[in-house]
Amino acid sequence: MTATVDMGAKYLSVDQEITFYNQTGDILTSIVLNDWNNAFSDRNSPLGKRFSDEFYTKFHMAQPHERGGTINLYIEDQDKNVFTWERTTKNPDYIKVLLNRVLLPGQKLKLHLTYISKIPSEKFTKYGYFEGRYGMHLKNWFLTPARYENHQFIKYSNENLDDSANGISDFEIGLKIPNQNAITTDLVVDDLIQTEKGTTVKLSGKNRTDFDLIIEKESSYRSYKIGDLEIMSNIGSSRFEDSLKTTIINRVADFANTQIGRYPYDKIIISQEDYEKNPFYGLNQLPKFMRPFHSDFIFEIKFLKTYLNNFLKNSLTLDSRKDNWIYDGIQVFTMMNYIDKYHPESKMMGSASKSFLLKGFKMAQTDFNEQYSYYYMLMARKNLDQSLNAPKNSLIKYNVQIANKYKAGLSLKYLDDYLGNDLVSSGIQQFYKLNNESQTERGDFESILKTKASKDIDWFFKYIIDSREPIDYKFGDFSKTKDSLTFIVKNKGVPLVPIPVYGIKDKQIIFKKWLETNEIDTTLTFDRKNVDKLVLNYNNEVPEFNLRNNWKSLNSFSLNRPLKLTFFEDLEDPHRSQLFYVPTLFYNKYDGFAPGISFYNYSFFDKPFMFTLNPMYSINTKSIIGSYALVVNRYLRERRLYNMRYSLNGSYYHYASDAAYFKLYPSLSLFFREPSYRDNRKQAIFVKYNIIFKQPSATVIDSTDNYSILNLKYSNIKTEVTSHVKFLTDVQFSGYFGKVSAEMEYRKLFNDNRYFNARVFLGTFLYNTNNTQNYNFGVSRVNDYLFDYAVYARSDTEGILSQQYFFAQGGFKSFVNPPQSNQWLATTNLSYSLLWNWVDAYADFGLVKNKAMHNTFIYDSGIRLNLVQDYFELFFPVYSSNGFEITQKNYNEKIRFIFVFNPKSLINLFTRKWF
Numbered sequence: 074m075t076a077t078v079d080m081g082a083k084y085l086s087v088d089q090e091i092t093f094y095n096q097t098g099d100i101l102t103s104i105v106l107n108d109w110n111n112a113f114s115d116r117n118s119p120l121g122k123r124f125s126d127e128f129y130t131k132f133h134m135a136q137p138h139e140r141g142g143t144i145n146l147y148i149e150d151q152d153k154n155v156f157t158w159e160r161t162t163k164n165p166d167y168i169k170v171l172l173n174r175v176l177l178p179g180q181k182l183k184l185h186l187t188y189i190s191k192i193p194s195e196k197f198t199k200y201g202y203f204e205g206r207y208g209m210h211l212k213n214w215f216l217t218p219a220r221y222e223n224h225q226f227i228k229y230s231n232e233n234l235d236d237s238a239n240g241i242s243d244f245e246i247g248l249k250i251p252n253q254n255a256i257t258t259d260l261v262v263d264d265l266i267q268t269e270k271g272t273t274v275k276l277s278g279k280n281r282t283d284f285d286l287i288i289e290k291e292s293s294y295r296s297y298k299i300g301d302l303e304i305m306s307n308i309g310s311s312r313f314e315d316s317l318k319t320t321i322i323n324r325v326a327d328f329a330n331t332q333i334g335r336y337p338y339d340k341i342i343i344s345q346e347d348y349e350k351n352p353f354y355g356l357n358q359l360p361k362f363m364r365p366f367h368s369d370f371i372f373e374i375k376f377l378k379t380y381l382n383n384f385l386k387n388s389l390t391l392d393s394r395k396d397n398w399i400y401d402g403i404q405v406f407t408m409m410n411y412i413d414k415y416h417p418e419s420k421m422m423g424s425a426s427k428s429f430l431l432k433g434f435k436m437a438q439t440d441f442n443e444q445y446s447y448y449y450m451l452m453a454r455k456n457l458d459q460s461l462n463a464p465k466n467s468l469i470k471y472n473v474q475i476a477n478k479y480k481a482g483l484s485l486k487y488l489d490d491y492l493g494n495d496l497v498s499s500g501i502q503q504f505y506k507l508n509n510e511s512q513t514e515r516g517d518f519e520s521i522l523k524t525k526a527s528k529d530i531d532w533f534f535k536y537i538i539d540s541r542e543p544i545d546y547k548f549g550d551f552s553k554t555k556d557s558l559t560f561i562v563k564n565k566g567v568p569l570v571p572i573p574v575y576g577i578k579d580k581q582i583i584f585k586k587w588l589e590t591n592e593i594d595t596t597l598t599f600d601r602k603n604v605d606k607l608v609l610n611y612n613n614e615v616p617e618f619n620l621r622n623n624w625k626s627l628n629s630f631s632l633n634r635p636l637k638l639t640f641f642e643d644l645e646d647p648h649r650s651q652l653f654y655v656p657t658l659f660y661n662k663y664d665g666f667a668p669g670i671s672f673y674n675y676s677f678f679d680k681p682f683m684f685t686l687n688p689m690y691s692i693n694t695k696s697i698i699g700s701y702a703l704v705v706n707r708y709l710r711e712r713r714l715y716n717m718r719y720s721l722n723g724s725y726y727h728y729a730s731d732a733a734y735f736k737l738y739p740s741l742s743l744f745f746r747e748p749s750y751r752d753n754r755k756q757a758i759f760v761k762y763n764i765i766f767k768q769p770s771a772t773v774i775d776s777t778d779n780y781s782i783l784n785l786k787y788s789n790i791k792t793e794v795t796s797h798v799k800f801l802t803d804v805q806f807s808g809y810f811g812k813v814s815a816e817m818e819y820r821k822l823f824n825d826n827r828y829f830n831a832r833v834f835l836g837t838f839l840y841n842t843n844n845t846q847n848y849n850f851g852v853s854r855v856n857d858y859l860f861d862y863a864v865y866a867r868s869d870t871e872g873i874l875s876q877q878y879f880f881a882q883g884g885f886k887s888f889v890n891p892p893q894s895n896q897w898l899a900t901t902n903l904s905y906s907l908l909w910n911w912v913d914a915y916a917d918f919g920l921v922k923n924k925a926m927h928n929t930f931i932y933d934s935g936i937r938l939n940l941v942q943d944y945f946e947l948f949f950p951v952y953s954s955n956g957f958e959i960t961q962k963n964y965n966e967k968i969r970f971i972f973v974f975n976p977k978s979l980i981n982l983f984t985r986k987w988f
Contacts, residue, residue, distance in 0.1 A: 083209075085214065107237060110191075248276065255292035258342070260284050261276065261278060295307065393465070396518075460540055543617075546623065570615065575612075621645075645676045657689065720741075740760060741760045834883060947968065
C-alpha cells in the first residue's frame, strides 16, 4: 500500500492492494477484513462499550477530532469491478467483502482499496497521535484479512486488548510524509529519502500479522544491536550508566532466546507506550521518592516484561483471544525464571525489606516472585477469579491485566516443579519452534507437554486451565510414634491435583515429597526424621485457595500457626495467625473527634470468618464509643448467588449532646451476579433485624424510644459511564408501624457530554399506630431512625452540620413544608448537567400526604456542584415552594452539602473499574 500522512489533520490517505491467497481448502464466497481503527468512530462500538464498563470517561467525553475511523472506503478488483461490502452497527471494526465469484482453494484474488484512515488520540489506548507533541504511534490503522480457522474467518472486535486475529501476510508499504520526520518501525526499511519537502520511505515484511510504525519530529528511540537482532526502545528510566542499560538489554534478549527461541524477525520495538499499556503492577509504580528499588532494577523489570510481551505477541501465531493463557503463561513463567537466575534474593518491597520498621511485615519478607500468587489470590478470595481458558474479552480488567496473567505463569511453574528436569521449559521451546513452522493452537501446546511428561497430567488441563474450582487441601486424621507419622491429606475442594508435603524442623526443610492424586484421601505413613511440623504446599508451588489449614504441629503444646500481632495492614501470612490493629478517627457533633484503634483478623483477602473491633474515645463526652462486626462469608463458585454473608454488628455513639444509642443488628446478605462477569449489574437481598436502645435526652423530643425493626431490602443496580440504572425496594415491620418504599433512578450520558438524571421515590405506610415523628418519611432530611447513615448532627435543625444532605427518601434539597410524611410520599428528582458533568441544574417535585391533612404539592430547584459524585457535592437552592430563595435572608443556611468522611468509601471510586 501507499499511505500519505497528513500530520496536521491526523489522517493517512491509503491506496492499498491485497492479494488474497486461498490456502484454506474451502470454497470462499466472501472475505472478512479487520478494520480495528474504525472502532474509534462510535461511542457505542464494542471498544466504547468496554471503556464504559470500566468507567473510563475520556473516550465518551472526547471531541470528534480526537476519535478515529475509516472514511470513504472503496473496494474494487483488478478489472475495476466494484465489490459490495457490509459493516454492521454492532461491529463497526470489521467488514465482510462479498466476492463477485467464488474463490476456489489454491486461487488468488486481488482487492484494490482506497480510504482515509483517521488516527485517534493516543490517550485512549496509548496508540495514536501524541497529545501535546508532534508525532504518531500507529497500530491497527489499516485494513487486513482476518485469520481463517475451522472453516471460518475469525470475527473479533477491537476491545483494547491487543489481540487482533489477523491473517499472516507479507507487506510492501510506501509512506509519504510532507515534512522531515524520524521513522521508527520493526519492518525492513528498503529505502528512505528525506528532503526539506518531506520524507518518503519504503518498508517490507514477511510472514507477519502486524507491525509498529512511529513517526516523530526527532526519534525518541535508541537502537541496540544484539547479534542479528536490532532492538529499538524508548522505555523511560532514571539516569544510570548507558553501559549498564546495554548490559540489561543484552541479558534479557539472550535469556529469551535461550528460554523460548530465536526471534523470527530482524527488528523489535519496545516502547514506553507498550509498557504503560501493560505495566508491572507493584511497588515500582510508587512515586520516585517512595520507590524501594534501584533505577536499574526498575528499568530491567519494565524492559523484561515489555520485551517478552512483544516477543511473544509478534512471533506466536496463536489465536490470542481464545488461547491468551499461553501467551501470559510463557511470559510470566519466563519472568519468574529470570528473577530466580539473576535476582534470587530480591524481595517484593525491594530495599525496604531491610528497614528496621518493616522487617516484621510479611510484605517486606515476601520474595519477589511470591507476589504473583498474592495478586491472583486477591480475586480468588473475592470469588471473582475466572478460568484461564476463558476468552480474553470475557475477563474483567483486573483478571486481564493481573490475576489471569499471573495465575497462568504460576501454573506453568507448578507443572515444571512437579515434573522436574525443566520439562515445561523444553516443551515451550519445542512449541515455539513448531509455531514458527505453521499456525498453531492450544492443542499443539497441550500435546507437546503430555508427550514430554512421564506422568499423567490430564489433571493440569482439566482443573488448572479449564476450571475455576478452588484447590484446597488440609490434614485429616493424624497420629505419630517416635519413628513414624501417619496421616491423611483431605481434599476440601473439587480439583484433585498433586501437592507437596514437607517435613520442617526449626524452620528448615528436612524432606519434601510430592503426593500424587491417588494418595489424596488415603492413609499415608512417613518416617518421622525428627521433624516438628508437617506442612502442605510450604513453598506455595500449588495455586491453592487457602494455605492457612496446611499446618500440623507435632509438638503437644504448640500451635499449628502461632499468633502474630501486626500494626497496620499486611499480606496474609500462612505461617501465622494474624491480628491487625490500626488507628482510626471518627467524627460527629456530639462525640466530637474520636480517636480509636481497630482490631481485625483479615488482610487484603476476604476470609470465611472476619471480625472487627473498633473502640474509640469520645473527646466531647469523655466516654468510650465504637463498633464491632462479626462476619461469616460463604462463597458459591458456580451460581448466580455467589456470596452469602451472615453478620452480627453493633455500634454505640451519641445521637445528642446528652444521650447515646446502642444498635445491635444481625443480618443476612445475598449477593447475585450475572453469568458474564463483565456485566456491571449488581443485585442483592438484605435481611436485617435492628434492635435499638436510646438513652433519654433532655433536648430531643421522643428520644426515649427503644424499638426493634425487621428490615427487608432488594437492590438491582447497573452502573457504567454512559448510563446508570438503579431499583431499590425497602420493607420495614415493627410493633408500631409497617411501611414499604421503592426507588427508581436513571442516569444517561448524551452525545454532547451532558448528563440527565431522574429518580422517583414512592413510599407508604401499611399501618402506623405511632403518634411521634420518629418513623416518618423524610422530605428533605433523612429520618434516620435505623442509624444507617453517617449523619454528623442527627438531632440538630440549625447550624452548618444540619445542612448535610443524603440523596434518600424524598430527596429534596430545600427545607420545604411539610418536612415529613406519616402516611405516604411520592417525589421525583431531576437533574441535568449545564457545564460538562460537574455543574447541574436540579428540580424536585412531590406530593406529601399526612394523616388528617390534604395532599400537599411541593417543589424546589437550584444548582448542584458535582465535585466528586456521591462524595463531595454542594447544592444551591434557587426557587421552591418557599419562594425565590436566593433573595431570602440567611441564604447561607439553605445551602446543602454532601461530604463523606470515610477513606474506605472513596476507594470504591478507584477499584470499580478493576472489579
